[in-house]
Amino acid sequence: MSPWPFYQWGLDILGPLPEGSGKPKSIPVAIDYFTMWMEAKPLAKTTGKEVAHPQANGLMERANKSLMHGLKARLGRERVGWVDELPNIMWAHRTMLKTSNSKTPFSLTYGSEAVIPAEIGMPTYKTIQVNEVQNEEEMRLNLDLIQERRETAAIREAKYKKKVEQYYNKRVCPVSFRVGDFVYRRNEASHVESQGKLGPN
Template sequence: MEELPHVLWAHRTMIKSSNGDTPFSLTYETKAVIPAEIGMPTLRTAEVDLAQKNEALGINLDLLEERREEAAIREAKSKARMEKYYNSKVKNTSFKLGDLVYRNNDASRTEDTGKLGPKWEGPYEVTEALGKGAYKLRDRDGKQLPRTWNVSNLKKCYIHKM
């Protein structure tokens, strides 16, 4: 419990990579003075002219909104960069009606096949595409499966229809 204030202080005074600034400086428009600097005299704390400091703080507070907007723009750019990286790794997969697919055995949880059991079961036929990667399936006997299946739990089956 004694360490919590120090952890919070460190969090508020660390530069965030997403916006290039500290939460403390975006709130108060000034650099934070660490507790160690308050206890011992340093150039930063010893040579402070309070009248000039208050005037500078007033000017900084006037410019605070502009700095916050710049930080928001940098953060949006950072998020767009992360999104672009993530989306470059995603494989777009879709199935048409009548396609044969295998379904993931872990997702179906019909039976525990153990470590050496099959990972995929099927083939199943896609009977309906519901949008956003959801599909209705039917087995080889023509029996409709009771729920929808997400594309992440399906993979294309490359055998000919019988």
């Protein structure tokens, strides 16, 4: 685990994707280990050389999977316009409650919950409760308490990881193989032509 926010980042390159407006073909993705804050920008294809992928880990794989799931859900069958949808998916990721620590990446980064643009123009409980006179003082208090919230989130995340590890280890059945043992090999169900990253699983 990362000891504090933005101390340690995971990096990966997601792609190749269908060519979007401006000719981007891939998405460099970075995620902070502590807050789970994700950064992703479309990247145009490099000239003549393929981009080397950094070594990804489990966190990056989950982040990439989440990003691809969001893109597929927003695009439907068209699979075009992913560049325009990327900021919406990033906003959704940053404001979604994480199971591991019961906080959003936005709140761990800025000390308060995000107000979505739709809430600004219409009365909701969150916007009605704002006191314009005391708002700045409340924001300063949130920033004063952010370290305590981050420590609480880190403790929750450590507990969650321990629980998941115990659950996983309970279900593991150790099996050993020797050279010459017969094993089952899974064949692909069909030999359909691959439709790339945005194709169906």
